[in-house]
Amino acid sequence: MENKKFNIAIIGLGFGSEFIPIYQRHPNATMYALCQRNEEKLNEIADTFGIEKRYTDYDELLKDPLIDAVHINTPIHLHAEQSVKALRAGKHVACTVPMATTVDDCKKIVDAVKETGLIYMMMETVIYSRELLFVKKMVENGEMGKIQFMRASHQQEMAGWPGYWEGLPPMHYATHCVGPLMALAKANAAYVSCFGSGTIDAHLIPKYGSPFAIETCHIKYKDSDLSAEVTRSLFNTARQYRESFDLYGSKKTFEWSLIAEEEPVIHTGETPEKVTVPD
Numbered sequence: 001m002e003n004k005k006f007n008i009a010i011i012g013l014g015f016g017s018e019f020i021p022i023y024q025r026h027p028n029a030t031m032y033a034l035c036q037r038n039e040e041k042l043n044e045i046a047d048t049f050g051i052e053k054r055y056t057d058y059d060e061l062l063k064d065p066l067i068d069a070v071h072i073n074t075p076i077h078l079h080a081e082q083s084v085k086a087l088r089a090g091k092h093v094a095c096t097v098p099m100a101t102t103v104d105d106c107k108k109i110v111d112a113v114k115e116t117g118l119i120y121m122m123m124e125t126v127i128y129s130r131e132l133l134f135v136k137k138m139v140e141n142g143e144m145g146k147i148q149f150m151r152a153s154h155q156q157e158m159a160g161w162p163g164y165w166e167g168l169p170p171m172h173y174a175t176h177c178v179g180p181l182m183a184l185a186k187a188n189a190a191y192v193s194c195f196g197s198g199t200i201d202a203h204l205i206p207k208y209g210s211p212f213a214i215e216t217c218h219i220k221y222k223d224s225d226l227s228a229e230v231t232r233s234l235f236n237t238a239r240q241y242r243e244s245f246d247l248y249g250s251k252k253t254f255e256w257s258l259i260a261e262e263e264p265v266i267h268t269g270e271t272p273e274k275v276t277v278p279d
Helices: 015-025 039-049 058-062 076-088 103-116 130-140 175-185
Strands: 006-011 029-035 053-055 069-072 092-095 120-122 147-155 189-197 214-221 227-233 242-249 252-255 265-268 271-274
Touching (some): 006 015, 006 058, 015 029, 029 039, 029 058, 039 053, 053 058, 058 076, 069 076, 076 103, 103 120, 130 175, 130 252, 147 175, 175 214, 175 227
Parallel strands (some): 092 120, 147 227
Antiparallel strands (some): 189 214, 242 252
C-alpha cells in the first residue's frame, strides 16, 4: 500500500482547486481527474494544471474504474449523498467539512464504510494548523501539565456568501473549532449540550428554520473528567473573524489572541507571555 500511487479525482473546484498542486506533489498520488458542472471553469482549471481527465457529471465520474479515491469539495448539502455514492461505487472518500448536517446522514456514511471496507476521511484542516501542532507538542512533552479545560470559537460574518450559506445554523458548520478540541483531548464525546442565543435577520430564518445568531455548546468527554466549550456565529454578530482555541493546563495555559495579527499568550502560573508560533 505504501508504494501504490492512487488516482485522485477532485469534485468541486472552488476551494477544491487549492488541493490540486498538493496531490500533484505527493509521491503516492496521481492527480487524475477533475469534476465541475461549469465546463468553462473546469477547462480553465484543468488546462492550468495540465489535467486531461475531465467530468461535468459526478455520476459519470464514479463509473471510471481507474479512479481510486474522490475528494469532495461541493456545497454542504451534497456532502453526505455524494460520499455515500462514491463509497458504494468502490471509491475511497475524502470530504471537506462538515461530514453532514443530520445524524441520519452521518449514520449512512458510517454504514457505507462498514459495508464496503473503504476509507472515509472528513478533511478537517485546522488539526494540521501550526497553532495546534505547537500546543500538541507542548501537551505531549508534559509542559502544559494536566489538561483542565478547553475552549474554542469560530466567529465569521457570512452575509453575501452563496445562497446555501444564508441562515445556516452556526453549529451545522462548527468543525473548525470542534476539531482542535477533539484532537487535543484525544477522546470521544460522551454527550453534548447546545444552546442558541440572539436572532438573525428575519429573511435569513426560513431556509433552515434557525433564528439564532450565536450557538454555544459544552462537550463532555467519555471516560474523562474533561469538558470543553465551543462558540460559533455566522450572521449579525459584531466580531472580527476568529478561528481559535484555548487550552487550560495545570502548569501552563495557551490562549489565542483576541485580535488578528497579535501573538497568542502562554500563561505560566499567573504570569502571561506573548509567544510567536513557529511556521
